[in-house]
Amino acid sequence: MSSVADVSSALYRITLQPSGRQFDCTPGETVLDGALRHGVVLPHQCKTGACLSCRAQWLAGDLRPDADGEDSASADPQRSVLLCRARPLGDVTLACRELDAALPVTRLPVRVGAMEPVAADVMVLRLTPPAGQALAFRPGQYVDVLLARGVRRSYSLANAPQPDGTLELHIRHRPGGLFTGQVFGRLKPRDVLRLEGPFGTVDVQAPHIAGRPLLLLATGTGLAPVKALIEACIAGVTRRPVTLYWGGRVPADLYLHALCLQWAQQHPWFRYEPVLSRAPAHWHGRRGHVQQAVCEDFSDLSDHVAYACGSPVMVAGARALLVSQGLADAAFYADAFTAAAA
Ligand code: FES
CATH class of the missing domain: 3.10.20.30 (Beta-grasp domain)
Incomplete structure (x- = not known):
């Protein structure tokens, strides 16, 4: 209507x-x-x-x-x-497609609860909202961190909604980055950040596609929204085959590799394919790029849904390759990092 x-x-x-x-x-x-x-x-x-x-x-x-x-x-x-x-x-x-009503966009202060350096250049931040002010969001959405003089930086939420409202962000250090320099410099537990959100739409759970096999492609900290989607699948009652292709250059880039392996061991519907573009000689996993690995594994993607998050080059390459392999263009969802994310 x-x-x-x-x-x-x-x-x-x-x-x-x-x-x-x-x-x-x-x-x-x-x-x-x-x-x-x-x-x-x-x-x-x-x-x-x-x-x-x-x-x-x-x-x-x-x-x-x-x-x-x-x-x-x-x-x-x-x-x-x-x-x-x-x-x-x-x-x-x-x-164009239209989606259900958006969740309200709100601003809220959050306290830095924990800072976990999971790689030389990646920090996991866990943020705690004030009591009774949990942010309502959907897995795959992002928030803006509000900085001085009206500057803001966008980060995907890396967890599914939690009962205590905890929010998780994965921050990659970019030399000269305004916010990332703060995270890897003077930010400390109990400091307060201001957030606004949620933003974005990732409707891979939309009813008309909710049962289709889901392909998740991520590079680097593109894992963050993908992790939120996987956690939502784990918490959900319906099961669909989910395959994660997580790419990096070297093993250290896969900063939550052990967690992904654990998911694959615990959940028969979940498969994990780590892919390295500059793999060392001892690497026994996949080599190359995530989108190539998908196309090596699936000759026909016509009944699949895909979500890709990472560099614009990866996202564009994945769309072209997966659609050429039969994926419906409307079944390809994506988020792409841009330089403003520093
Ligand atoms: S929202 Fe328009 S290209 Fe990403």
Whole structure:
């Protein structure tokens, strides 16, 4: 059933198909920001143009497909556009999926409960919210850490929701990084951070695909949201085959390797394939890249769902390879790290 948001003061009216739902965008606003402002939840994750989660089909109307200035006159209607980049220049009709209502975005202070260096350049932070103020989120979502002067940094939540509200972040140290320098420098247990969230949508548990075999591809700290999804599977009552391909260059990059092996031992529906691109001679696991390993293992992915999290290069490569192996494009979900994550 379609619904109509308040369009009485609309400057540009956006119509979504097939629902017919409408909302307005202000000049200069992206379609995604306009939708979220009206409580219309569309698939998205990175909001930077890297993960392709927000792709939609542009059916009619005038818009600038890319926020960096691609000329609308040169663009073809009927083409695929990214809703986090596209800015309407008039009334526009788009075809895209819509999701259930979003959880409320809130700001909350959290206390640093534990800091665990799990690799030379990766810190696991466990954060405790004030009593009675647990953040409501879905596995795969992320939060922004709010820093001084309006600066913010986005991090995936690395655990499924916990009864005590504990939040886990995996922070990779980036030389010169504003927040990561703080984490690997002066931050200490009992310090307070300010968070805002949750953001993003990863609906691999959506009812229409919830029973399909799930492929999880991660590189580096891309494991964080993947870990949250696996924990949700462990806590859930329904079982689906889940295979994790976790990639790094050398063994030390797989900073929770023992935990993944433990999951594989404890849960017959879970399989773990570590993959190294610069494996030492003694490595007995897979070599190469995670997306190649998936395609070596599955000749037909037409009944699978995949979620990839890591570098934009990995995510783009995985999408191309897995779709060429039969995966439905709409069954590929992703999050991609960008430089702003420092
Ligand atoms: S949310 Fe638009 S590309 Fe990631």
